[in-house]
Structure formats: structure tokens, C-alpha cells
Amino acid sequence: MISKKDAKFLEAIITKLNKNSLKSSNNYPLLEKGFSNEDIMSGIEVLLSGKITMSDITRKFENYFSKFVGSKYSLMVNSGSSANLLVAFALVNPKKKNRLKVGDKFIIPAVCWSTSLWPLVQCGLKPQFVDVNINNFCIDENLLKKENRTKAIMNIHILGNSANMDKLLKFIKSNQMYLIEDTCEALGSKFKSKYLGTFGDFGTYSFYYSHQITSGEGGMIVCKTKEDYDLLHTMRAHGWDRGLKKSNKKNNFNFINSGFNLRPMDVTAAIGLSQLKRLNKMIISRSKNRKLIVNNIKNHKNWNNQYTFFEQNENLDPSWFGLPLLINQKYLNQKEKFLKYLNGNGVETRPILSGNFLNQPSCKLYKFKYKKEDFKVSQEIEDRGFFIGLPTKDMSVSTLNFLTDKLLKIANY
Numbered sequence: 001m002i003s004k005k006d007a008k009f010l011e012a013i014i015t016k017l018n019k020n021s022l023k024s025s026n027n028y029p030l031l032e033k034g035f036s037n038e039d040i041m042s043g044i045e046v047l048l049s050g051k052i053t054m055s056d057i058t059r060k061f062e063n064y065f066s067k068f069v070g071s072k073y074s075l076m077v078n079s080g081s082s083a084n085l086l087v088a089f090a091l092v093n094p095k096k097k098n099r100l101k102v103g104d105k106f107i108i109p110a111v112c113w114s115t116s117l118w119p120l121v122q123c124g125l126k127p128q129f130v131d132v133n134i135n136n137f138c139i140d141e142n143l144l145k146k147e148n149r150t151k152a153i154m155n156i157h158i159l160g161n162s163a164n165m166d167k168l169l170k171f172i173k174s175n176q177m178y179l180i181e182d183t184c185e186a187l188g189s190k191f192k193s194k195y196l197g198t199f200g201d202f203g204t205y206s207f208y209y210s211h212q213i214t215s216g217e218g219g220m221i222v223c224k225t226k227e228d229y230d231l232l233h234t235m236r237a238h239g240w241d242r243g244l245k246k247s248n249k250k251n252n253f254n255f256i257n258s259g260f261n262l263r264p265m266d267v268t269a270a271i272g273l274s275q276l277k278r279l280n281k282m283i284i285s286r287s288k289n290r291k292l293i294v295n296n297i298k299n300h301k302n303w304n305n306q307y308t309f310f311e312q313n314e315n316l317d318p319s320w321f322g323l324p325l326l327i328n329q330k331y332l333n334q335k336e337k338f339l340k341y342l343n344g345n346g347v348e349t350r351p352i353l354s355g356n357f358l359n360q361p362s363c364k365l366y367k368f369k370y371k372k373e374d375f376k377v378s379q380e381i382e383d384r385g386f387f388i389g390l391p392t393k394d395m396s397v398s399t400l401n402f403l404t405d406k407l408l409k410i411a412n413y
Helices: 004-021 037-049 056-069 080-091 114-122 165-175 226-236 266-276 279-298 329-344 361-365 372-384 397-412
Strands: 073-077 105-109 126-130 150-156 178-182 202-206 219-223 307-309 323-327 385-388
Touching: 004 037, 037 266, 056 073, 056 219, 056 266, 073 080, 073 226, 080 114, 080 178, 080 202, 080 219, 080 226, 105 114, 114 126, 114 150, 150 165, 165 178, 219 226, 279 323, 279 397, 323 329, 323 372, 329 372, 329 397, 372 385
Parallel strands: 105 126, 105 150, 150 178, 178 202
Antiparallel strands: 073 219, 202 219, 307 323, 323 385
């Protein structure tokens, strides 16, 4: 443990460095200062201990995470993408009861992220793309259908929003399918008071920078059964049984399955744990800031319905990840020039995930078969959409007015 005197000295250095690195107030990044002094001190303590690899702090974070979201089992990995990778290969592993087989299909929304899709493809499964809902950008439950050998759904909670989980679960139950919840953009969101990520067989989360919490890198998997936890635990580190319940075996290097090396480090776990303890405060701030931005834009003298804002789904208590906007038709031909203007003038923007992922070159490489007319909403979101960040602390009036002024300049292009 760092003494109070040394901690005070280190905190003074951190504060000084933060002040020196502050950017102009007329700057709106996806995430403002991502780490508090407490987060950085948590990481420093681990570094100074000399024990930075996965150990006690990681287990402490896993246990705290389980209690926070209400899941029986949690397993930390080195990224949200690795979380999806590990889940995908667990589903096809010979150790898994009722495992999926090469050629089985999985449903996935066309508005998705690369590593929500590819791990399942990499382990021999075939994607069955479904269009999304224009109101919440999530999978359209009304379009779900079971094809021959459809065995799973990779459901993505986009930017803190959610599909109707009641309808989704009803479809899954009636068709006896696995549900994976990619919750990398929705940590802290609840549907009917239950945390997203805890409805399905597996839930995955990301702690990458600008997400609801960040440890720089890092991810988490939650699951319901000891069998699934043990399988994930083994595959996370080389197929090794180290860390599972001790047996009478003499060999400490006992490899009982195939595996990867997807272990996190205690230093990232320490930062993640520090952030998770104040997640609820950040959720409140992001929600408040979202309302301020939308109201400020709509009440501005230059407001002329330039944008459509997506709204939370019914029965959802959201943990917002960014503010997506859809440019309305009148201004759509200005999009490319306007986004270049925003990014060059202090407002950082991103596409909504990867847009309609079926347009990506990698999909052409794998020669997926689909009809463009079946994905009109996904294409509309790509054509019209972009998103900006939401600060985790209360916005100043000057920042709010700066952002509003910049966003409404679309009428000048």
C-alpha cells in the first residue's frame, strides 16, 4: 500500500500533468478526460507492487462485476473483442453440451461491429443477417425467422439501446436457440430493471476508451452455469486448468482443452474496478447531458429539423454511449463535407458502429449472399447517421453552446 504522504505526492503530479494536457475548451472529443485521479492511482499501486499480470485484483473485479450486474459468473479478458471470440469458440467446443457445429447459422443485425461477427464466422458458423429498427438501431424483432440450422443469435445492444427483450426471448425460447448479448456499448442499461447482458447464455462487455467505463483495454464475459464458466476460464489461458478447483493431480501444467491467451492484467482490472464503482454517477451525467444537448439544439433559433434523434426503447433504462444523430433528407447531400468540418473544428465524430456491415470489403471477401432491399433501414442509418460523445461530467454552458453552434452549421454546407 502507498502511504498517505506518497499518495498525496503522486496525486499532485497527476493533477499537474492533467492541467498541462488540457485542450482548448472549444473541443468536443468522444470522451473528455477518461481517467480520474483515483483510477490512475489504482493502476499505479498495482505497478508499484510489481504484480501486474492477472491475479487477485482481476478476481476482485470479476466478483464485483458479478454483484453489480446480477450475474452468477464473470470472467475478465483483455478486450470486448476477445470476449466475443472466447464465447464463439466455447459454443463449438467439444466440452460444451449441445455444442454448435460447423455450418450452423446464427442471427446478427446488419448494423454491427466487426468483432461481433467474425469470431462466430471464424469458428465455422454462417451469418444470417437481419435488418434493424429505425427507432432504436437494434435488431428488428419482427423480422426474426428461424432458417434451417439456425442455432444462435448474436444480439447487439447498440449505443446503450436495446431491442424488445421480451419478444427476443420468446423467439429464442420457442426455437431453442443460444443467445449471446454483445453489451460492449451498453454496460449499465436495464430492460425492465434487469441489466442487459444477463438475459442470455452469455453477455460480453468492453472497457475500451470512450465506453461506459474504460480501463484502456479490457472486457468481461458473464454466464449462468459453472460448466460454461469453467470452459471459458480454461480457454482464456491456453486450455490450462490452472485456477479451477484443485484436484489431487501432481502435474501443475495440465492442459485439458484448446485455448488462447486472452488474459487481462491486474493493472487494467484495478482501473476498471475503480471506474465501475462510479458508473452510476456517470450514467446520470451522460443522460443529463444528452437531454441538454437535444433540448438546446431544438430550442435554438436556427433549428429547422436538421436531425432526427433516436430514443430509448420502451421499458429501457439506458446507459448512453454517445449521441447518434440522423441527418434529415434536406441536408443529406452535405454530410461528407459537414463531418469533415466538424472533425476539423473540435467536434469528434464516428459512424454508427460500422454502418451497414454488409457494405464492408470483408463481407465481399467472404461472399455472403443477401438482398440489398432486405436491409433498407441499416443502409439508411449508414447514409444518414453519425454519432458524437457524451461527457461523463456536467457540461458547461460554453461547451453546450459551442457544440450546438457547430452542429447547426450543417445548414451552411
